[in-house]
Amino acid sequence: MSASPASQRASGLLFATLGALGFSFKAIFIKAAYAYGPDAETLLALRMAYALPFFIVMGVVVERREPCVFTLRDRWMLLVLGLTGYYAASYLDFLGLQHISAALERLILFLYPTMVLLLSAVFLKKPITRRMLLPLAICYVGIAVAVGHDLHFGGRNVALGGVLVFASALSYAIYLMLSGEVVKRLGSTRVTAWATGAACLLSLAQFFVLRPVSNLVQPWQVHALSMAMAVFSTVLPIWMVAEAMRRIGAGPTSMVGTLGPVLTILLAALFLGEPLTVFQVAGAALVIFGVSRIK
Template identity: 50%
Template structure:
């Protein structure tokens, strides 16, 4: 009887973890939709990012204060530099480039390019840690980029000019985030995941607000209420909640399973873009998306086997 109850608890715990991972993936995916909807009111990327980070800041300040009480040891000078540098690179610069890119490309293409970060992380890790890239991973990466090419050429025929610039900006955003992931592993192990994330997000928030303050007059905040509503929704449903849901999912079902469930992200973005933005949904786009998903899953599974 006790074993049955224990098994039931494990099953429920796993189901909750799967649900949290799904909600986190969908929440992160909704960001592109909310950004595109806000751009309809002609708000610029600097202002929109500043609003998103400002609305998110109270939550992360609260987490930072909580984490500080949990960790009595202060950050070393080296860790402070790491938090500052990685916060600027991984959260501020990556988000800013992504917001800029969304001015020119579809939400579906943006999410697929962002989803390439595991392939970039493999290449960067190989360069930094002198690790060889296996033939399976190289084939998987080729499949990923072939899929991106299909979706890119689909959008090239349906969107106005600027798609090359937009795709390049989002690709640079993905590269920035990948560099952050490679560099953050050791820092997180020393500092703690919650404390590191909160501190890095506060750094990114300050950078966003300072950029807005130095480049925009205060009158730039005279925006329609709809923009503020979308920025608040972005902060809560596509920033704060997914971050915590993701951490809870990893705790319950592990990082490998969580990352695999996150593969639903590009699919949910494409579907939401079709519903809310009236973006096209063609066979070419579906085929390209399938190739990207297959390639990334192959890279992720191979990485798990290598670590094991």
Template identity: 50%
Template sequence: MNVQSTPSFSRQHYLGGLLIALTGAILFSTKAIVAKLIYRYHVDAVTLIGFRMAFSFPLFAVIAVWQMSKSPPLVKSERWRLIALGLIGYYLSSFLDFLGLQYITAGLERLILFLTPSFVLIMSALFFKRKVSTLELAALLVSYFGIVLVFLHDLKFGGDKVLLGSAMVLGAAISYAVYLIQSGQMVTKIGSLRLVSYAMCVSSAACVGQFFLLRPVSMLIQPLEVYWLSLINAVFCTVLPVFMTMIAVKRIGAATASQAGMIGPVSTLFLGAFFLNEAITTWQLGGTALVMGGMYLLSKKKS
């Protein structure tokens, strides 16, 4: 949506949408901080994501049932595709992300995930023969150079664990990029609210099922802090950001909402320093600036 070309589009409406987008981006980025806090209670990734999705499932289920009651039923091919999207886009991506967070800083994790639009671009070029412009290529190079700076800095102190964790989070970003590409057609057919709620229900079932398959029931008994942090992770770092982003896109357009999301890596860097005592170095600030600059160039590309 182009704000300048819409006379009736009030500044208050625009600023409200921008605030929603910024808040959603910060909340979504905070999941890395919450996950790190939960890991302090010797909880593994399978348990962490199982608790997260168990708490968020009821909220997504309510929205899914509401959408189901007011929409025509899905055909068989759409149902299978939704299941695949839920498994790839939210289950696999989230699981790899939380696995990686065991070994790397929250700041590096957010920077790697922030490269997802660049992976969408690369996949579009490789599989759909989309032409990559000079501006887009420059954006990719700048962003990846920023990641290399932060990665090398963290590798110096974390060794092989940083390499393993970074590879896992990279896999999370790639799997989510696949989800974004594959979900494009379905969004126009069934709508974004319906798609997200259905896919998140599939993901929740997979995460909870994985927990009971791989962990004993006794693992359900955790310190009270784990339950509270998992509830925060589910409501404030999962459900709310998903729908706030959708509202923001509707108000101010996808391009502006995407640019507002650039606050994510910065907020994670400073939240990590505040809550986790993660150091903020010149290398990290420089790498963050390069990644955000590259993604900004990418967002300025006209379709």
């Protein structure tokens, strides 16, 4: 017996909200783990090591249900998508969070839809309509408000962290721009499983090149936070957002996703003791409004 449209919508909205909440916790887990002393390379490796088995299972399940023959181009594209969307974006984000607050990080990351729009205009020749110009401007004014306030107190560290997180958002935007054709051919679950799996392997390879194996010996809190990050801020949110999109569509799911910056600001104040300022709230409001108009 199929579910009624009302129950489908209710469950879809629930999945979208829980997915947004899970992604919002990521920066909280990272900042909390940094308090115990690990560097970015070690923490990223731990997160990816704990997440990798889940994505392997996801990939195996989808291959058994819907077998697919990969071309050489498919394999290269999955590697490129893993490199840009999950490895580079994650690494730059981890580096940036060493210097800026979780709230500011989430606001900057939330600019990625504007970057997709700009990149598509430059490389895919998709024109930016006049009605998109004002929302774009509003988004960056919002970031200027939030960053300007933090710069006043944090100086160069905030500037460096902001640039790194901005680069992370740009890397993810490149992934989104490149993934369209591959997702149409292979399916979103397959692309997510194998591209993220490739990113996990790249992160682990980076660790073994740059750091001694002894760095994996960390306080149990670091391992617990890395596991929580892998499960509750990586694997489950990806699945929940996919389920939400299946039940209510991409538009409503993306609109629920605009809760992300607000949730992170509140969670950072609650769990990390980060100050909740009027500048953060004003910046978040402008960014969320601008992004919602773009979508």
